Amino acid sequence: MNTLVRNANTLNGLPAIFNEIFNEAAHTPNKTAPAANIIEDEASFKIELAIPGFKKEDLKIEVRENTLKVWAEKEENKEEKTETYLRKEFGFEAFSRSFRLPKTVETDAIAANYDHGVLTLSIPKKEEAKPKEPKLISVN
Known part of the structure; x- marks a missing residue:
């Protein structure tokens, strides 16, 4: 994990910074399962998913079986060509979550x-x- 504040290493501080930046494993896209609340009442289920940063056009919902x-x-x-990046991690986000x-x-x-x-999904009961x-x- 990278932090904005690094502990100073008095023996070889500068090489430690470069090792932290360049010797990490390749960065993978942020593909995680969002947190969910599942609520049940007499007539339905409700699922709430915390997925900030997306537009509703980005979301896909499917029911199969x-x-x-x-x-x-x-x-x-x-x-933007105005900055020189040593490392760039912005750019791609994805998630997937399934419920039986x-x-x-x-x-x-x-x-x-x-x-x-x-995202709130309302699922009525039969x-x-x-x-x-x-x-x-x-x-009698």
């Missing part, structure tokens, strides 16, 4: 909303999965 998959990729192609859905949900009625970096009022049975 009983798996809900959310993913996005974005690439920044801004090129129970058979008791209406996959055709899933709704998605993206607001202030939080009628037969919702709790029913107790039924009194009379004795």
Whole structure:
């Protein structure tokens, strides 16, 4: 991990800085699973994913069989010739997250909303999965 403040090495401080910058493994794109909140109530499930920095056009959501998959990729192609970089890590972000859905949900009625970096997926339950009022049975 690189930090902005480096500890001074009194014996060979300058070479240590260059080793830190140039001898690391190749940088890989930021491809992580975003944090999720999963909420259940009587009528539905709700999944909230924290994915700041993306536009809603970047997001892809797919339901295949009983798996809900959310993913996005974005690439920044801004090129400025005014700076000389020793290392450049900006430019590409991606994530992928999958959830196994129970058979008791209406996959055709899933709704998605993206607001202030939080994607909210509303997944309604089928009628037969919702709790029913107790039924009194009379004795004859």
